[in-house]
Amino acid sequence: MWVDPYPDFRPEKPLFVCILANTETARIPGISAAGKSPEMTDYTPAADAELVETGSVFSISEPAMCPSGAPTPAVLTRASMLLTGIPCLFINAGLNIRPKISFIELNAHPGNDIRKELAVPDAADIYRASADLGRKLSKLSDFVMIGESVPGGTTTAMGVLRALGHNGRVSSSFSDNPSDIKERVVDEGMKASGISFGSLKNKPLRAVECMGDPMIAAASGLVDGLNVRTILAGGTQMVSVLSVIKAMGLKRDVSIATTCYVVNDKSANFREMTELLDFPSYIADPGFSNSDIAGLRMYEKGEVKEGVGAGGAMLAAAMQGYSQKEFREKTEEVYRSLFTIS
Amino acid sequence: MWVDPYPDFRPEKPLFVCILANTETARIPGISAAGKSPEMTDYTPAADAELVETGSVFSISEPAMCPSGAPTPAVLTRASMLLTGIPCLFINAGLNIRPKISFIELNAHPGNDIRKELAVPDAADIYRASADLGRKLSKLSDFVMIGESVPGGTTTAMGVLRALGHNGRVSSSFSDNPSDIKERVVDEGMKASGISFGSLKNKPLRAVECMGDPMIAAASGLVDGLNVRTILAGGTQMVSVLSVIKAMGLKRDVSIATTCYVVNDKSANFREMTELLDFPSYIADPGFSNSDIAGLRMYEKGEVKEGVGAGGAMLAAAMQGYSQKEFREKTEEVYRSLFTIS
Numbered sequence: 001m002w003v004d005p006y007p008d009f010r011p012e013k014p015l016f017v018c019i020l021a022n023t024e025t026a027r028i029p030g031i032s033a034a035g036k037s038p039e040m041t042d043y044t045p046a047a048d049a050e051l052v053e054t055g056s057v058f059s060i061s062e063p064a065m066c067p068s069g070a071p072t073p074a075v076l077t078r079a080s081m082l083l084t085g086i087p088c089l090f091i092n093a094g095l096n097i098r099p100k101i102s103f104i105e106l107n108a109h110p111g112n113d114i115r116k117e118l119a120v121p122d123a124a125d126i127y128r129a130s131a132d133l134g135r136k137l138s139k140l141s142d143f144v145m146i147g148e149s150v151p152g153g154t155t156t157a158m159g160v161l162r163a164l165g166h167n168g169r170v171s172s173s174f175s176d177n178p179s180d181i182k183e184r185v186v187d188e189g190m191k192a193s194g195i196s197f198g199s200l201k202n203k204p205l206r207a208v209e210c211m212g213d214p215m216i217a218a219a220s221g222l223v224d225g226l227n228v229r230t231i232l233a234g235g236t237q238m239v240s241v242l243s244v245i246k247a248m249g250l251k252r253d254v255s256i257a258t259t260c261y262v263v264n265d266k267s268a269n270f271r272e273m274t275e276l277l278d279f280p281s282y283i284a285d286p287g288f289s290n291s292d293i294a295g296l297r298m299y300e301k302g303e304v305k306e307g308v309g310a311g312g313a314m315l316a317a318a319m320q321g322y323s324q325k326e327f328r329e330k331t332e333e334v335y336r337s338l339f340t341i342s
Numbered sequence: 343m344w345v346d347p348y349p350d351f352r353p354e355k356p357l358f359v360c361i362l363a364n365t366e367t368a369r370i371p372g373i374s375a376a377g378k379s380p381e382m383t384d385y386t387p388a389a390d391a392e393l394v395e396t397g398s399v400f401s402i403s404e405p406a407m408c409p410s411g412a413p414t415p416a417v418l419t420r421a422s423m424l425l426t427g428i429p430c431l432f433i434n435a436g437l438n439i440r441p442k443i444s445f446i447e448l449n450a451h452p453g454n455d456i457r458k459e460l461a462v463p464d465a466a467d468i469y470r471a472s473a474d475l476g477r478k479l480s481k482l483s484d485f486v487m488i489g490e491s492v493p494g495g496t497t498t499a500m501g502v503l504r505a506l507g508h509n510g511r512v513s514s515s516f517s518d519n520p521s522d523i524k525e526r527v528v529d530e531g532m533k534a535s536g537i538s539f540g541s542l543k544n545k546p547l548r549a550v551e552c553m554g555d556p557m558i559a560a561a562s563g564l565v566d567g568l569n570v571r572t573i574l575a576g577g578t579q580m581v582s583v584l585s586v587i588k589a590m591g592l593k594r595d596v597s598i599a600t601t602c603y604v605v606n607d608k609s610a611n612f613r614e615m616t617e618l619l620d621f622p623s624y625i626a627d628p629g630f631s632n633s634d635i636a637g638l639r640m641y642e643k644g645e646v647k648e649g650v651g652a653g654g655a656m657l658a659a660a661m662q663g664y665s666q667k668e669f670r671e672k673t674e675e676v677y678r679s680l681f682t683i684s
Contacts, residue, residue, distance in 0.1 A: 087478035102471050105447045129444050136429035140482040
């Protein structure tokens with residue numbers, strides 16, 4: 001089965017929400033592969049949103065991709081949106097570069113480098129605004145998936161997990177996870193904030209403020225406001241959101257969905273963390289080893305892995321009965337319309 | 343009956359959308375009473391949205407009101423949202439001052455003074471973005487009401503009506519309609535655009551571009567994208583949107599809802615225009631003659647009349663079975679929490 005476990009529910013009004021944010025943390029050399037260079041990662045969320053929505057990018061000359069050439073997971077997410085017809089709303093939770101398509105504005109600021117004292121000074125405001133939005137969306141939708149595009153977001157995720165006392169090992173958009181750099185950055189960040197491992201386990205929003213990124217604040221707030229079935233669509237970044245929800249004691253119908261690439265990442269501990277935090281998880285495998293497109297086969301080697309809610313988007317396609325092969329072919333079609341294959 | 347005709351439908355997923363925009367046209371002295379002074383009208387849409395959403399205003403020191411002291415119709419709209427619990431989404435269709443609450447960003451620009459060549463240079467872009475949004479909202483809601491807050495908007499509405507060949511006489515937030523000024527401004531605007539009465543009757547979007555405001559582009563686009571029952575909540579500004587829809591030949595399930603104050607305005611011709619354009623209309627009477635609040639009784643004398651979807655908001659309350667008295671009392675409660683009564 002290409003999605004495990006196979007989802008047996010059929011929502012009437014599904015909704016996909018994609019939270020976009022920047023953090024200065026992504027500018028630290030070697031941290032993020034979500035863009036051709038650290039500076040270009042500023043443009044990645046905007047370009048991802050444009051790609052999912054329109055099949056083209058406007059904010060940069062070509063879609064975001066890893067330095068290796070593997071394409072952004074927005075390609076997978078667009079494939080699913082085309083197949084399923086699920087509406088997608090984008091949220092600006094703190095961007096340096098705003099997309100040239102419609103989006104929901106939370107009046108949030110981009111995150112700081114976590115090595116500064118405060119990473120997300122407006123975490124509480126973001127949380128509140130997002131919770132208000134969630135309450136509204138609950139009246140319209142009966143099933144909400146929450147994806148994200150935040151370059152550098154696994155490092156901030158690690159920071160929050162550590163502040164909450166979890167030995168969460170996070171994944172990476174690089175096939176070779178720069179875990180050493182992340183550990184060092186997180187250590188420096190904790191020192192700058194005057195905190196230590198687990199010292200904020202009872203203050204989850206403070207952990208986001210000190211060590212997180214604006215997406216973590218927005219996603220947690222959204223879950224708070226939503227009282228419908230909710231799936232966090234992402235890898236270890238969304239595990240960090242689960243850790244915040246758990247620490248807050250929020251009782252919501254929340255699961256997590258990600259790709260097989262995150263689950264198979266030995267440098268991370270997705271399964272261990274979701275079991276520890278006690279949330280159901282769904283794992284999706286796009287079957288890219290069967291693809292004749294080199295950029296997609298790079299996923300099988302551990303490039304990119306996840307993002308823009310790609311794992312959850314596959315789950316959504318599976319929920320509507322699309323097969324792995326149909327999904328892969330639609331993804332190839334989206335890829336071909338974007339990139340000239342040499 | 344306080345709403346005529348009484349609405350006999352009960353949507354499952356109603357949604358209220360409020361389109362916010364500024365136009366330089368509002369800065370022309372004597373045109374708009376939607377603010378204490380022409381300059382202050384820039385703040386009115388943002389403050390209206392804040393008031394409907396939170397019961398407070400952040401962008402200015404006190405809620406928008408007429409120079410006479412009559413309060414913004416946002417007070418009525420908030421009363422209805424509190425009674426009905428209908429979710430309200432705000433759209434920035436081109437603001438100088440953006441609200442300090444969440445909103446949907448269309449990446450639109452504020453409108454120019456219609457005495458310039460182009461009033462809404464990005465009308466086509468706004469229309470398209472709004473239609474895309476409408477298609478998404480159709481998948482979530484089965485009933486959409488569209489209100490607006492656009493100071494100066496009756497003059498731009500008149501401009502569009504004239505360009506489309508309608509002798510539409512528009513209402514005013516002043517009890518004494520400054521029709522002479524509006525006629526003169528519209529005449530100057532038509533000259534500047536090189537058009538004449540009815541010369542754009544087959545080019546409705548061009549009419550908005552030359553003579554309208556960004557809200558008219560956004561509301562028309564939204565109606566295009568929505569394929570669910572839609573009610574334009576407003577007076578003669580929404581009549582102008584109807585005229586655009588009609589000229590486009592759009593076949594949609596659209597009605598209009600407004601207050602008795604607009605219908606009773608002898609300087610305007612709401613009934614004549616809706617009958618001519620052949621759209622059903624709903625008229626709501628808040629019964630403010632029975633209120634002991636002087637600011638609300640001013641509505642009975644023709645101050646303010648309509649705005650922020652107040653007429654439609656009353657219809658929504660009536661649809662859920664609330665009486666005129668219950669609505670009026672809730673409005674008084676909202677008013678009292680905002681203003682100190684001397």
